[in-house]
Amino acid sequence: MPKPLLTEEQMEKINFTLIEALHTHKQVYLTYYKQGQYITETGFVQFVDSLGDLFIFIDEVFELRNKMKLSDLIDVRFI
Incomplete structure (x- = not known):
């Protein structure tokens, strides 16, 4: 699958x-x-570091600390 291009509004x-x-x-x-x-x-x-294109999250299953690029995100929603 190709990586989707997000609009400025979606990124905000x-x-x-x-x-x-x-x-x-x-x-x-x-x-x-x-x-x-x-x-x-x-x-x-x-x-969250918007300027550095970085965020860190703790996953629920293994409680591991994950560093990721903000630019890799497609969607974020509250549960």
Whole structure:
């Protein structure tokens, strides 16, 4: 699958949702693009660096700390 191109509005919505999740400690569904696939995981946002294209989340299943590029995100939604 090709990586989808997000609009500026979609990217802003993702950023706002990540920052809200970070400050409220709410759990989110993260959908991201990796090696031609769309992957959805559930977790908690721990860190967001919009300028550095980086965020860190803790996944719900294994409680692992995952560093990811913001540019790989396709969607973020609250549970």
